[in-house]
Amino acid sequence: MKNIFVTDIDGTLTDPCKPSLDAYGIKALHKALKLGEVILASGRPFQGIISMYSQEDLIIDYIIALNGAHILYKNKTFKTYPISLDIIKYFLQVKQQYLNLWFYTEEAWYASSLETEVYCKEVKGVNHQALPLKDYNFQEVLKILIVEEKNLKEVTEDLKNNLKGVHITTSSNSYIEIFSSNINKYLAVEEVVKNTKSRIFSFGDSYNDLEMITNSFFGCAVNNAVKSLQEKAHYISSYKYGKGVYDSLNYIERKFFK
CATH class of the missing domain: 3.40.50.1000 (HAD superfamily/HAD-like)
Known part of the structure; x- marks a missing residue:
C-alpha cells in the first residue's frame, strides 16, 4: 500500500x-x-x-x-478541468464590477489591473507576472479569482446563487476562487x-x-x-x-x- x-x-x-x-x-x-x-x-x-x-x-x-x-x-x-465558456463570457461582461478579477489558463495569468496593491503583493508571492485581461483571447480558463476585501461573504453567496457548473470557495481572507464543478x-x-x-x-x-x-x-x-x-x-x-x-x-x- x-x-x-x-x-x-x-x-x-x-x-x-x-x-x-x-x-x-x-x-x-x-x-x-x-x-x-x-x-x-x-x-x-x-x-x-x-x-x-x-x-x-x-x-x-x-x-x-x-x-x-x-x-x-x-x-x-x-x-x-476548464471552466465553461458561458461562465467566462459572463465575467467578461461584468468585469467592471471587480477591481481585481484574475483568469488563470494553463500557461498564463490575466489580471484586470496590474497596478493594484493586491496584485503587486500577489506577484511577489507567486514570482509570476500577469498579462492584462484585455489581452485575453478565449484560451481555456482553469480558475477565476476575485479579490473581495470588504464583502467577501455577500459576494460569494451571490455568485453561488447565480452561477451554475462551477465550484465556488474562498481562501485567505479575501479570495473568491471559481473553478469547474467537476473538480x-x-x-x-x-x-x-x-x-x-x-x-x-x-x-x-x-x-x-x-x-x-x-x-x-x-x-x-x-x-x-x-x-x-x-x-x-x-x-x-x-x-x-x-x-x-x-x-x-x-x-x-x-x-x-x-
Whole structure:
C-alpha cells in the first residue's frame, strides 16, 4: 500500500503569499518524502508553486495546481478541468464590477489591473507576472479569482446563487476562487492515485481544503486553520504553517508507522 501525503501551501506549509517555503515547510516535505510520496495541492498556478522550493533538493512528481483544475506529472500537464465558456463570457461582461478579477489558463495569468496593491503583493508571492485581461483571447480558463476585501461573504453567496457548473470557495481572507464543478483538490488526488491502493494523509488550513481533509484516510489541520476545517480534521496541530505540518507528520509517524 502506498502512503500519499498531500499538502496545501499558502496558510498550511507557509505564511500566505510568501515567495518561498520557510525552513519548517521544507523540513516537513523532506519528512513526508521519507514516509511516502508527496503531492502539493494548491490554489496557486503551477509557476507559482515550483518557484517556492529547489527542485533539485525536493523531488515532487505530482502537483495539483489551481485547486485541482491543473494536474501535472513531472512538471508536464497530466489533466485539466476548464471552466465553461458561458461562465467566462459572463465575467467578461461584468468585469467592471471587480477591481481585481484574475483568469488563470494553463500557461498564463490575466489580471484586470496590474497596478493594484493586491496584485503587486500577489506577484511577489507567486514570482509570476500577469498579462492584462484585455489581452485575453478565449484560451481555456482553469480558475477565476476575485479579490473581495470588504464583502467577501455577500459576494460569494451571490455568485453561488447565480452561477451554475462551477465550484465556488474562498481562501485567505479575501479570495473568491471559481473553478469547474467537476473538480476539487481531493478529486484531483483521486485522479492521481486511481488504480492504486493508497492511504491519503492530507494537510490544510482553509475552505478550499475541506474536501481533501474530509475524505482523506487521515486529515490534519494546522493551528491557524478555519474552524470548519478543524472540525473535520482527525488531528489539529498546536502550531501554525510549516511547523504545524511537521508536528502533524510526527504524530502520524507515531500513530501509523511505528
